[in-house]
Amino acid sequence: MTSSTQEARQALGQRLREIRRGAGYSARELAARAGWHESKVSRIEHGKTAPAPSDLHVYCQQCGAVEQLPDLLATLHNIDIAYMEWKRLLGAGVQRGQKLTLKLEASSTLIRNLESQIIPGLLQTSEYAEAKLRRVIEFYSLPDDLDAGVSKRMERQQILYKKRHGFHFIISEKSLYTTVGDDRVMLGQMDRLLAIVGMPRVTFGIIPLDAEAIVVVDNFMMFDDRLVKVEGHSAQLSITQPREIALYGRAFDIFASQSQTGDSARSLIMKAIAVRSRNVQQRGCRDA
Numbered sequence: 001m002t003s004s005t006q007e008a009r010q011a012l013g014q015r016l017r018e019i020r021r022g023a024g025y026s027a028r029e030l031a032a033r034a035g036w037h038e039s040k041v042s043r044i045e046h047g048k049t050a051p052a053p054s055d056l057h058v059y060c061q062q063c064g065a066v067e068q069l070p071d072l073l074a075t076l077h078n079i080d081i082a083y084m085e086w087k088r089l090l091g092a093g094v095q096r097g098q099k100l101t102l103k104l105e106a107s108s109t110l111i112r113n114l115e116s117q118i119i120p121g122l123l124q125t126s127e128y129a130e131a132k133l134r135r136v137i138e139f140y141s142l143p144d145d146l147d148a149g150v151s152k153r154m155e156r157q158q159i160l161y162k163k164r165h166g167f168h169f170i171i172s173e174k175s176l177y178t179t180v181g182d183d184r185v186m187l188g189q190m191d192r193l194l195a196i197v198g199m200p201r202v203t204f205g206i207i208p209l210d211a212e213a214i215v216v217v218d219n220f221m222m223f224d225d226r227l228v229k230v231e232g233h234s235a236q237l238s239i240t241q242p243r244e245i246a247l248y249g250r251a252f253d254i255f256a257s258q259s260q261t262g263d264s265a266r267s268l269i270m271k272a273i274a275v276r277s278r279n280v281q282q283r284g285c286r287d288a
Contacts, residue, residue: 019060101121111167111223126150133149160201206269207259
């Protein structure tokens with residue numbers, strides 16, 4: 001859980017404590033009226049336990065503050081979506097995740113994206129996206145909406161050609177050698193990256209394999225300076241605290257300073273293409 005989420009939970013607990021005190025109840029008295037264990041009120045009010053919507057109903061009903069319930073429920077909802085498990089986020093299929101990201105991208109002027117193992121979604125070929133999303137569906141046991149998910153990911157890429165948006169992508173050189181699909185899929189993806197280098201309003205950098213590990217972070221996307229989406233293994237985190245966003249911005253700047261761009265990036269891509277091409281040729285000889 002991020003400190004943003006914890007602080008939001010603590011702030012909600014503080015509001016509930018004020019409501020309880022305003023009604024003249026001690027924590028023990030409210031617990032007794034609600035039929036709760038006496039420690040539950042303390043855990044909720046100190047942010048140690050996330051309240052359920054039914055808990056908010058109890059606070060408001062018992063403390064005569066029903067008019068505050070809608071706002072409290074909205075606050076709880078915002079906390080919940082700050083830490084969103086992939087199974088929950090993608091429960092209806094991978095297309096939903098693509099739709100949500102498309103909306104965020106459309107509302108942003110500058111998008112910064114760091115990927116340490118794969119190619120960013122906005123730069124993927126349809127074959128690469130299909131291979132990657134297929135594995136996501138399999139791993140998380142999601143409904144199979146692969147075609148719809150790929151289509152929506154390709155639709156997202158239209159934003160690259162809209163003048164009001166700017167982009168800065170950073171990948172690791174490792175991403176060029178991490179196979180998604182097979183070598184032929186990867187060769188098509190490498191060609192796509194060569195076309196990306198030098199695109200208007202797009203900065204594309206590759207961190208060499210031997211670069212120093214100055215800072216270690218998970219994959220993330222920054223939407224202006226208002227939101228960071230961090231991709232964990234089990235969940236997606238939404239970072240909104242300005243000081244946390246600033247830390248991600250600082251990390252991104254460090255990676256940017258280590259990355260190769262322009263002709264240097266092209267050279268790294270061409271090196272990977274040579275390796276992939278040899279793999280395809282060798283496999284063809286064995287199959288002949």
